[in-house]
Amino acid sequence: MSEQSTSMFHDGHRELQDRFDGRRMADALEKHRRFSEFREQDVNFIENAEFFFIATAHGQSVDCSFRGGAPGFVRVTNPTRLEWADFDGNSMYRSLGNVLKSPRIGLLFIEFGAQPKRLRVNGNCTLVDGPTKEGHKMTVRVDADEIFPNCPRYIPDLNKAAASSFIPDETGASAKPEWKNAEDLRDALPAKDPHRQ
Template identity: 50%
Template sequence: MAASVMFHDGNRRLQDDFDSRRIADRLEEKLTRFAFTDQDRAFIEGAMFFFLATADAGGRPDCSFKGGTPGFVRIVGTDELAFPDYDGNGMFKSLGNVVANPAVGLLFIDMGEKPRRLRVNGEARVSRDDPLREHFAGAQLLVRVKVRAIFPNCPRYIVTPGATEPSTYAPRPGYAPPEPAWKGFDDFKDYIHPRQKTPTESS
């Protein structure tokens, strides 16, 4: 397999501690992509919100909620999306981070009957002069994100808004949660790592 775009030494150390490197590599091989699919476009452009992770030049992180009407995030190229910056509190925590450090992570979540999560990692740039900004009513700035990696996440812990019970997959005392279906898929079932105790519990 080619060099990983997803994992660094810190990821690898924990994968090796818990014998999950094989499934991590398999998930990257089978699920990670570098251009948006038609399904990605429909999901992203239909979203009314997403979460934006950024970090400043010193690596100090921040995470913010971005919302709007469906279509406020647009796919503008095979590997590029754009979204507007609307009026806020004026602190520019997220976009100020982007100016100092363009690396970003976007998390899109569908909390409906069939939950779904999609991550988009890439490099962002902020502009007041981008002509696309005119197409977003109320936009002060426009942010473009060039993709580094696109990958779906297992949605098992998502709960429907208003639910009073946790996800059926959430561990809790006296309860054995079911395994998610994907672990039985042909692409993954031979790569699943054994369930292990933490190093402290094993010692």
């Protein structure tokens, strides 16, 4: 694993760390728990994840959203990169529109259960156009520069339920969400939306 060259903390972080005597712990966590390359356990966790949260920002436009899919929908493609296909959404492109203006991105992977896990991945994001092999319109690529596990103590132990019926299958087909039938929205669906009919 390569060494980090700059601190992950800015003056605001330091102000609160010093106010509440947290600087020593923050420095120890940065030194021992912050990685610049994916470890084997990170790859296994990410590639078995069924969801994660994505945070982006540009000026006053701040967005935190959810991404989900079948295990394997996020792939670690080299020691510092992960990718996923952009699934059908509501056409607002709040997260990915922010990426076009400000490529910094934060991802949070969580596993619920008796032994919960949490992993943060921060880096620079690019969008790769062109249909994926499953027919999705683009691939989202993140070149990670901060990879760190986080304490999972407040993650609840939830019973596992069935996967969403809206996750695209291997052909890209999925169930139609009810909001696409709404009279005030259905005519605004993109021309190539498979649920336009």
